[in-house]
Amino acid sequence: MDKQDLIEEAKQIRSNAYTPYSKFKVGAALLTKDGSLYTGCNIENAAYPVTCCAERVAIFKAVADGQYDFQEMAVVADTKRPVPPCGSCRQVMSEFFDVDLSVHLSDLSGQIKTVRMEELLPFSFTPEDLPNDDE
Numbered sequence: 001m002d003k004q005d006l007i008e009e010a011k012q013i014r015s016n017a018y019t020p021y022s023k024f025k026v027g028a029a030l031l032t033k034d035g036s037l038y039t040g041c042n043i044e045n046a047a048y049p050v051t052c053c054a055e056r057v058a059i060f061k062a063v064a065d066g067q068y069d070f071q072e073m074a075v076v077a078d079t080k081r082p083v084p085p086c087g088s089c090r091q092v093m094s095e096f097f098d099v100d101l102s103v104h105l106s107d108l109s110g111q112i113k114t115v116r117m118e119e120l121l122p123f124s125f126t127p128e129d130l131p132n133d134d135e
């Protein structure tokens with residue numbers, strides 16, 4: 001599965017976004033190192049802040065399935081530039097993604113910006129920053 005295939009998967013799941021409030025639909029597709037695909041769309045709520053973004057839905061589906069070894073992610077939305085993930089999603093990504101994992105950000109016109117995890121959230125708080133029992 002290449003970059004375009006992953007973007008295509010994100011576009012498809014985007015149509016399932018539950019967005020009665022913002023009407024802004026986002027799709028995400030996440031590939032594991034063993035080749036499994038996890039997709040996500042944003043799911044809104046009448047209590048607006050409870051909303052979960054497409055990126056986190058895809059990551060949480062994978063983790064709930066016992067998968068944490070990720071290879072690549074794609075995110076698609078109808079934006080004027082490749083869609084930038086929100087801060088909460090960047091923090092969740094940094095928990096699971098290697099610093100050099102590629103995230104392909106796309107709009108519907110096909111503009112694509114590929115960024116490494118480290119570029120999305122530099123100097124992030126990670127599990128390694130917590131005290132370690134071995135020390």
Ligand SMILES: O=c1ccn([C@H]2C[C@H](O)[C@@H](CO)O2)c(=O)[nH]1
Pocket residue numbers: 019022024025026041042043044051052053054055083084085086089
């Ligand atoms: O990268 C993003 C940015 C926004 N949203 C969602 C959250 C909300 O449902 C809507 C408007 O913010 O878009 C995502 O899913 N991913």
Ligand SMILES: [Zn+2]
Pocket residue numbers: 053054055056085086087088089090
């Ligand atoms: Zn988000």
